[in-house]
Amino acid sequence: MPRIADAQDNPVAASSAVAASGVAAGSTQASAANDFDARQKALDARTAENNYRYGVAQHNCYSKFFVNHCLNSAREDMRVVAADIRKEQLALDDEKRVEHARQRDEQAAIKRAQAEAEAPARAEQDTRNAQAYEDKQRQHQLSQAQRDAQAPQRAANEQAYQQKQQQHAIDQAQRGISPSQAAANQKAYDAKQADFQRKLDEAHQQAAQKAQERIEKQQRYQQKQTNAAQHKADVEARQKQAAEKAKQKQDEQAKQQQQQKQQQQQ
Structure with a gap:
């Protein structure tokens, strides 16, 4: 998995790199599975063919003079081929177990790397949430302080209003307005x-x-x-990762081909 170590510097690119590595790993696993399936089918076909030839040989032996000798010879030939097939089957089973173990380890490594790559983003989100909560608390405290500071002024305004009402009632009484009329005037006001x-x-x-x-x-x-910016960055990161993975795969294939040539020359 290339460039997973850059998670702290660029969490988005690292996360995309992990995802691209997972896709490439899945492709490799599918290729290995297909190869195993093809080899297993070939072994099954050889087994069926061996059994068929043995059956034909048995049938032909009954038309010969030395029947038992013919049957023993046919059985021995069948056992030799079956032993060779069994040997290849055991080797194939061992390779399958190794590949399955490798795939489990690879998937576990990808999950760990992805968790590590996403950790900075999660920590950043937690920090933003905590900051938003603190800002809300401070705003609440500020609003409460403002209400407390305005309380004396509200009390003074209420007292002034009551005094004004009382003075207004006195003025109306002096002008000869009845209490009922004053109450109606006050209600309308x-x-x-x-x-x-x-x-x-x-x-x-x-x-x-x-x-x-x-x-x-x-x-x-x-x-x-x-x-939009995040999506663009993700796409560019995935494209870059895919290109690096393809180049790495080509380099590995070229290296393997070179090694095979060297082994053939030896």
Whole structure:
């Protein structure tokens, strides 16, 4: 698995490298499995052919004078071929076990490397989550501090309002307005103030909602940009990894061919 050691410097490229290595490993495993299947079919065919020839030889022996000798000879020939097939079968079984063990080790190594490659990204995400939580807590504390700081002013405003109401009642009494009329006037005034406050609150709410929508729209746009850049980086990393893997495979095949030529010359 090439370039897995770069996980700390480039987690995205490392993760893509691990994925490409897994694909290449899967291709190698499929090739090995196909080779094993072909060899097993060949051995099975040889076994069937050996049994068929033995059956034919047995049949022919009964038409000869020395039947027992012919049968023993045919049986011996069949056993020689069967022993040779058995030897190749045992060798093939050993190779299968070795290949299966290698595949298990390779898959385990790929999973470990992928976990290591993705660890920085997970740690970064955890850090962002923790930072967002801390920012939210600080904002909450700031809002609470602002409400606490405004509490005296709200109390002063309430007291001033009560005093104004009392003075207004005194002024109405001095002008000869009856208590019932004053109450009706006050009720109409309160209703007008409540309607004004409701409209003001609705305007503030709509403004806050629009501001939030603008923020969310900007965040979605930024996320799309980030995803596009990430996808481009992943594709480039996979393409680079595939090219390196293909070159490495070609180099290995060339090296194996050179070794085979040297062995043949020896």
